[in-house]
Amino acid sequence: MARVQPLSGFPEWTPQERLVEAHVLATLREVFALHGFGEIETRAVEPVERLAGDSEASKEIYAIGRLNADEQAGREAKLGLHFDLTVPFARYVEENQGRLQFPFRRFQIQKVWRGERPQEGRFREFYQADIDVVGRDRLPEHLEAEVAIVMARALRELPLPPARMHLNNRALVEGFYRGVGILDVAGALRSVDKLDKIGADGVREELHGKGVSPEAVGAILELAAIQTPDGSFVDLVEALWDHAPIVDDADEAREHFDRGARSLAALVDAVNAAVPDTALADLRIARGLDYYTGAVYETVLEGHEDLGSICSGGRYDSLVAGGGFPGVGMSIGVSRLVSRMLGANLATATRSVPSAVLVAVTDEEHRAASSALADRLRTRGIPTEVSPNAAKFGKQIQYADRRGIPFVWFPPAPGDGGDGEVKDIRSGDQVPADADAWTPPTEDLKPRIVRG
Amino acid sequence: MARVQPLSGFPEWTPQERLVEAHVLATLREVFALHGFGEIETRAVEPVERLAGDSEASKEIYAIGRLNADEQAGREAKLGLHFDLTVPFARYVEENQGRLQFPFRRFQIQKVWRGERPQEGRFREFYQADIDVVGRDRLPEHLEAEVAIVMARALRELPLPPARMHLNNRALVEGFYRGVGILDVAGALRSVDKLDKIGADGVREELHGKGVSPEAVGAILELAAIQTPDGSFVDLVEALWDHAPIVDDADEAREHFDRGARSLAALVDAVNAAVPDTALADLRIARGLDYYTGAVYETVLEGHEDLGSICSGGRYDSLVAGGGFPGVGMSIGVSRLVSRMLGANLATATRSVPSAVLVAVTDEEHRAASSALADRLRTRGIPTEVSPNAAKFGKQIQYADRRGIPFVWFPPAPGDGGDGEVKDIRSGDQVPADADAWTPPTEDLKPRIVRG
CATH class of the missing domain: 3.30.930.10 (Bira Bifunctional Protein; Domain 2)
Structure with missing residues (x-):
C-alpha cells in the first residue's frame, strides 16, 4: 500500500x-x-x-x-x-x-x-x-x-479578534437598481459582488457588457461606496437618489428603496445596541445568491480580512422551492476559522490530553491500588489516568510531562496507610493528599483554551 | 421537484x-x-x-x-x-x-x-x-x-437497561482449535461466529464442509457452550482439553490456550471488580475479524437482545498493515442505540427547545424592553427567547406551551417600575420577579433526558 x-x-x-x-x-x-x-x-x-x-x-x-x-x-x-x-x-x-x-x-x-x-x-x-x-x-x-x-x-x-458585521438590505439595493433602470437586478448584484476581486473598473466593464448605461453604473458604484457605522447612511442614499439618473415610473422602486433604507437603519442600530461596535451599514454587500430579499450580512475579522467573510447570510422570502417558509439565517465557516486560530496561534489548548492526574504504579502487583485511587478522583469529576507501566517513577513523571498532565499521584508504599502523595510536576511541590478530598486548581481541572 | x-x-x-x-x-x-x-x-x-x-x-x-x-x-x-x-x-x-x-x-x-x-x-x-x-x-x-x-x-x-459484556480470548480459542488439529483457525472462527444465526447444526455442517473432523467439531461446539460469570470457566476448559481429540505436538497450542485462559480469567475479574455484574466469560464469542489476537468483546443489552452486540471490539497485535502499533479498542453503534431509546421510549427530552423562559412582548414599540429583560436572564445562563410577536398574552402563552417552555415572563406595563412578573405556565403560579436574581428550578433550567 x-x-x-x-x-x-x-x-x-x-x-x-x-x-x-x-x-x-x-x-x-x-x-x-x-x-x-x-x-x-x-x-x-x-x-x-x-x-x-x-x-x-x-x-x-x-x-x-x-x-x-x-x-x-x-x-x-x-x-x-x-x-x-x-x-x-x-x-x-x-x-x-x-x-x-x-x-x-x-x-x-x-x-x-x-x-x-x-x-x-x-x-x-x-x-x-x-x-x-x-x-x-x-x-x-x-x-x-x-x-x-x-x-x-x-x-x-x-478566541478571535473583533469581528465587524457589514449589513445591507436587498430591498434598498433593488429599489435603487430599478430606479436607475436596471432590469436584471440579480445579474447586476452578482457583478457588484465581485468588487473586491475585480475592482470598480472590472465591475464597470461587466455592467457595461450587460447593457447598463454608464450613468447607471456610476450611480451603482456610488451607492456601493457608502458605509456608515449607524443610520446616517440614510441621508446619503437619499441624496444619491436625488442626483441619480432615475427612470420614469419609479414610484414603486422608490417605495422599495425607502422601506429597505428604514429597515437597514433599524437593523444596524439594533445590532449595535445589543453588541456595541459590531455592525455597520455597507451598501456594497451584495451576496451572490438570488433568494435573499431583505437583510444581507457579511462579517470580517479584524486583521484577518484575507479570510473574506467568516459569517454570512440573509433574509429570504421562501426557504423551499415551492414557496412558503420565509426565514433569516447566518452561517459560520467553522473549519476555516479554526484553521486560522491554529495557524496564527490565536488559540491553543493548555495540554494535549484531558487528564489532570496520572496515578503512578509502584509495581504491577499493586496496579489495582492505583486504579482504585484513580476511580476515587474520577468520581469527583477529575480526569485521571493510571500509568500504563510500573517503570521507575522518573519515567512515569516523564510520561505525564510529555502529555502536559500537571499532577502525578504516588500511591503509598504497599502496607503503608493513607493515599500517598501528589506532585505538581511543574513546580515540583509534593504533598500528602486524600483521594476523596484533594482537587486540582480549577484552571488545571480540564484543558483550557487560551489565547496563543 | x-x-x-x-x-x-x-x-x-x-x-x-x-x-x-x-x-x-x-x-x-x-x-x-x-x-x-x-x-x-x-x-x-x-x-x-x-x-x-x-x-x-x-x-x-x-x-x-x-x-x-x-x-x-x-x-x-x-x-x-x-x-x-x-x-x-x-x-x-x-x-x-x-x-x-x-x-x-x-x-x-x-x-x-x-x-x-x-x-x-x-x-x-x-x-x-x-x-x-x-x-x-x-x-x-x-x-x-x-x-x-x-x-x-x-x-x-x-438511559439504558443493564448491559452484559461477553468476553473471550483469541489465544485461548486458537490454542484449542490448533490443539484439535484445525489449520484454518480464522475460517473456523467465522463459522462459529454464526452460531446465533445458523445454530449448532449449521455450524457443524459448515465446519464439516471445511474438512474439520466430527470429533473436532464436537469439541469446538462444547467449548463455545461454556459461559461463566467469573474465572470458573478455567476448570471447565481444562477438563474439555483433557477429553478432546488433541493432536500430537500440541505443546505450543496448549501454551497458547493456557495463556489465553489465564488472561481471560483476569479480564473478567478486573471488569467485574470495577463495574459489578457486568462481565462474563463466554467462549462462544468469536468476532469475525482476523486481526484480533487477545481479548474480544461483545455487549448485549438486557431485554434488547435482538439488537445483537451494541458495543464490540478486541485486542490486536497490529493496527496498521505494515505491522506495529498493537492496541485494544471497542466501538459503540450509537445511532442504533439512540433509535432504540426513542423507539422503545427508554428516554425522552423534557421539552423540544432549550428555552426555559419566553419573555412576552407587550407591543412592538416595547420589544426592546423585552429583549433587554431576556439578556439579563441569559447573562446568568438561563436559556431564553423573546416572543416573536406581540399577540394577546394568551397566544404568547400558547407559543410557550407548544414548545414545552415552562416559564413566561411578562414585562411591566410601560411606565411601571420593576421587571414585571414570571408565570409558571404549568401550575399557573405568577409572581413578581427581579431579572437579575430570579432563577428557574434546576430541573427546568435546561431540557433534561428522562427515562421514558
Whole structure:
C-alpha cells in the first residue's frame, strides 16, 4: 500500500488542536441554545437533483455510489454529499413541517463537502455552523436583528479578534437598481459582488457588457461606496437618489428603496445596541445568491480580512422551492476559522490530553491500588489516568510531562496507610493528599483554551 | 421537484429527539475524557484501496466522485466514505506517529456510512463511538480490562437497561482449535461466529464442509457452550482439553490456550471488580475479524437482545498493515442505540427547545424592553427567547406551551417600575420577579433526558 499522506483539502487536527475545535463547537452550541435555538442534524446526502438546483454550485457536488453497485442500486435515486446546510435544512423543514413549531429556531453544526479543485487551497470538507429562524407564512422583520446579534455574541465568545458585521438590505439595493433602470437586478448584484476581486473598473466593464448605461453604473458604484457605522447612511442614499439618473415610473422602486433604507437603519442600530461596535451599514454587500430579499450580512475579522467573510447570510422570502417558509439565517465557516486560530496561534489548548492526574504504579502487583485511587478522583469529576507501566517513577513523571498532565499521584508504599502523595510536576511541590478530598486548581481541572 | 420523502437507512431526528442523541454523545465524551482519552476526528473519506482491504466490507463502500469531474479529477486517487472508524484511525496513527505520544489513548465519535441494501432495514449512515489505546511496539495486557471498564461505565451513564459484556480470548480459542488439529483457525472462527444465526447444526455442517473432523467439531461446539460469570470457566476448559481429540505436538497450542485462559480469567475479574455484574466469560464469542489476537468483546443489552452486540471490539497485535502499533479498542453503534431509546421510549427530552423562559412582548414599540429583560436572564445562563410577536398574552402563552417552555415572563406595563412578573405556565403560579436574581428550578433550567 502506498505510504500514507494527507489529502489536500481535508483538514485533520492533532488531539491538542482538536481541543480548540471542540471548544469552538461547544461555545457555538452554548450561545445558540442560550438564545432558544434548538439543534437538528440532517443526513449527509441529498438527491443530486435537489443539490444541483443552483447551477453555480453543482460543479462542486460529490456524488456517491455503492462501490459494488448491483442492479437494485441503479434504480435508487442518485445521491450527493451536501455542500452547505441550507439545502438539507429546506428539505428537512418541508419533510417535517407537520411536526415542527413555527417560527422554527434551529441551529445545525455539521461537516459539508465541496469538490473544489485542490490547487485552489480550499477545504473540501469543513464544519459549518448555521442558525435560521423560519416562519410558516410570514416572519417578523425584527428577527433579522436577532440572528445577527446571536452570531455577534457567539463570535465574541471565541478566541478571535473583533469581528465587524457589514449589513445591507436587498430591498434598498433593488429599489435603487430599478430606479436607475436596471432590469436584471440579480445579474447586476452578482457583478457588484465581485468588487473586491475585480475592482470598480472590472465591475464597470461587466455592467457595461450587460447593457447598463454608464450613468447607471456610476450611480451603482456610488451607492456601493457608502458605509456608515449607524443610520446616517440614510441621508446619503437619499441624496444619491436625488442626483441619480432615475427612470420614469419609479414610484414603486422608490417605495422599495425607502422601506429597505428604514429597515437597514433599524437593523444596524439594533445590532449595535445589543453588541456595541459590531455592525455597520455597507451598501456594497451584495451576496451572490438570488433568494435573499431583505437583510444581507457579511462579517470580517479584524486583521484577518484575507479570510473574506467568516459569517454570512440573509433574509429570504421562501426557504423551499415551492414557496412558503420565509426565514433569516447566518452561517459560520467553522473549519476555516479554526484553521486560522491554529495557524496564527490565536488559540491553543493548555495540554494535549484531558487528564489532570496520572496515578503512578509502584509495581504491577499493586496496579489495582492505583486504579482504585484513580476511580476515587474520577468520581469527583477529575480526569485521571493510571500509568500504563510500573517503570521507575522518573519515567512515569516523564510520561505525564510529555502529555502536559500537571499532577502525578504516588500511591503509598504497599502496607503503608493513607493515599500517598501528589506532585505538581511543574513546580515540583509534593504533598500528602486524600483521594476523596484533594482537587486540582480549577484552571488545571480540564484543558483550557487560551489565547496563543 | 419530487415530493420530499425520507431516505431509507438515513435516520433523522426531530429537535426533541436530537436532544436525546446529543445527550448520549455528550455523556460518552465526558466518560471517555474522565478516563484520560483524548479526541480526534478524521476526514470522512479514505482512498478506496485502503477501505477495500477487507474484502468482506468492500461491498458496503460508498465511493465518491465530483459530479462534474474533469480530466484533473480523473488523476486523483479514488475516494470512498469510511465505513468504520478503525480504518481511518489506523491511517491517522501511521500518518501522525511522529506527533503522537504512545500509548495513545483516543476516542472518536463520528458518522460512518455503509451502502447496505435498504431492504435489510439497516442504517446506511450512523454514529459510531470508538475508544482505543495503541502502543508503538507493545501494549500491556491490563489495558484490555481498562477499555472494557470505560465502556461499561459509559453504558451505565446512559438511559439504558443493564448491559452484559461477553468476553473471550483469541489465544485461548486458537490454542484449542490448533490443539484439535484445525489449520484454518480464522475460517473456523467465522463459522462459529454464526452460531446465533445458523445454530449448532449449521455450524457443524459448515465446519464439516471445511474438512474439520466430527470429533473436532464436537469439541469446538462444547467449548463455545461454556459461559461463566467469573474465572470458573478455567476448570471447565481444562477438563474439555483433557477429553478432546488433541493432536500430537500440541505443546505450543496448549501454551497458547493456557495463556489465553489465564488472561481471560483476569479480564473478567478486573471488569467485574470495577463495574459489578457486568462481565462474563463466554467462549462462544468469536468476532469475525482476523486481526484480533487477545481479548474480544461483545455487549448485549438486557431485554434488547435482538439488537445483537451494541458495543464490540478486541485486542490486536497490529493496527496498521505494515505491522506495529498493537492496541485494544471497542466501538459503540450509537445511532442504533439512540433509535432504540426513542423507539422503545427508554428516554425522552423534557421539552423540544432549550428555552426555559419566553419573555412576552407587550407591543412592538416595547420589544426592546423585552429583549433587554431576556439578556439579563441569559447573562446568568438561563436559556431564553423573546416572543416573536406581540399577540394577546394568551397566544404568547400558547407559543410557550407548544414548545414545552415552562416559564413566561411578562414585562411591566410601560411606565411601571420593576421587571414585571414570571408565570409558571404549568401550575399557573405568577409572581413578581427581579431579572437579575430570579432563577428557574434546576430541573427546568435546561431540557433534561428522562427515562421514558
